[in-house]
Amino acid sequence: MLTTGEYAVAQSTSELETRLEAGALTSSHAGNLPLNSFALTPGIRYANGRLSASARGSALLGGEKWQLGNSTAAVEANTPLLYGVRAEVFANASRLYHDASMRNDQLDAEGRLHFMRQRGGVWLGSGIARPLRVAAVSNVNVSSGGIWTKLGAATLRGSVTSFFFTKVATLTDTTVENNATVCPTHLAAAPAVPTPAIMGTSAEATVATACRHQSRLTDIEGTVHWGHRLLELTVRGGQRFGDRLDVTPESRQWASAQAAVWLSAQLAAVAGGGREPAQPTRGLPARSFGTLGLMLAYWPIPRGIVPVETPASLVNAFELRPAGPSLQRLTARIGGVETVEIMGDFSDWAPIPLIRRGRDQWELLIPLNAGVHQINLRIDGGQWIAPPGVPTMKDGFNGEVGVLVIKP
């Protein structure tokens, strides 16, 4: 939830989102039978301009027993945007659960520098992760970089993430190709540390057949999120680089997709499936999964994810022409945005939405008497700016207004 660049864009208003997903989940990994369960996944997320906090967890019913499944609690904070750049910090506590014998907990912290504009951004980050109850005995050093952009209703994101860590490898490591021998012969059976149980094996057994192994792997991942009217579609694919001791063949490539069809303002049908790579830092193997269910969503505070900046360069044309006595036709050409609003002294500073007349054409008839008027423009709920092509002046609130001179 907190790793995508587009969500890192700050918000102008507070937002509270609650969700409850219910449905069937089936997952399998090499050599094991598919695990079918009923999943109940509540989630809550609060965000304002500087801070975001979220929690999400799954309760899985397999057979007759409820089990806590994948769950995450996360906090994100960021500095104000300065020259398009801001610093971000993330902290994350998560639990991954494949089945009763394959589960893991982890703490993450990461810092990022994020350069962003209205329609895209680039980030560079570095952090550490501390897996608990698994094979990695050192902190996992994580370096990441990414780029995101918005194209119409689609958001594209690409990222490169590199992991470096020391793990305690077993002679039959399930995250390694064909259970290959990780430990060189002279290191095998030479435990350096007393490790806790790995994936259900006893500590004693692990200690007897383990060695330390330096692992490095790099993931390149691309995501496309597309939303149009009632449909939301997310497609994800990736490639992993690393030597064969760290990357299993089934983790070299992965892909998954999820679709949500909104049946009403609060109810959506959700379906998805695909393949997830192994998590060697956490000792979890690759798996295939499929989900089908319903999602209930509720926003006690109105949804308000909006970009911080609204460069006037997005506005390709902004014109006012007389359309009758005391009436002006305002036309604007602004592509790839969802909403355009204006406000000014003529509306008592109440926002008025423009009407879309084409792919990038926006129009509005406004009553304007002869004289001098002040006007502001807002795109996709962003900051109020002075429209281009008209004189400007300071508004007294660290912003600017456009000045319209209407001749009699």
Next chain:
Amino acid sequence: MIALSRQRVVFVFGLLMAAPGLGRAQDTASRRDLDPLARLSEGARYSIELLFDSARVAGLPTGPLESKALEGISKRVDGRRIVLAVRAVFRSLRDARAALGPEATPDELNAAAGAIRLGIPPAELGHLKRTHHEKQLTVPLVVLSDLVTRGVPRDTASTTIFQLWQRGAADEDFLGLWRGVERDIVSGTAPGVALLNRAREIPPRGPPPAAPPASGARPERSETPNP
């Protein structure tokens, strides 16, 4: 059965207790719809209404003050900053009225107040108005404010606009000048240089200047136009 009755009693009692509160909430909501200033804190609203009263007493229009308050509310600015902004508008309107005289139109007053808030001396505006008292000062002052907002040095901007005004430049000349300067600034030209270059292109339309501006401001040497 007894438990059910108790529940009903509790429900009716709760409804009776809640009803006045609901009524108050509706009152507050409708009051906010009718009076946008009701969204301000009591203190901020009181300060702003005092400024409205002061404007009425001074014979100044209260429209610009109210507009600034509504603008601040709409932009979710805190009440203290809204009061400061409205007070600045009041003071600049008062200075503009003193400089331009009672015959100034509301648009001229507003435009002059905007220029004063950007640091243009009221005395210069008075001199300007006296030079061509029959012409509307609104557009030149709007352009002047924009130029200063875009980074043209204040003295350069005011001197250039005043000279053009004295040479009889029309509103279209000022608006054409503004468009040209805006384009040049976007192309990378220094704002002051862009203004001086573009001002040269405007032909004189009236008699030669009768007198220099009151403050005698001159363009900054660093902003000398390119040959």
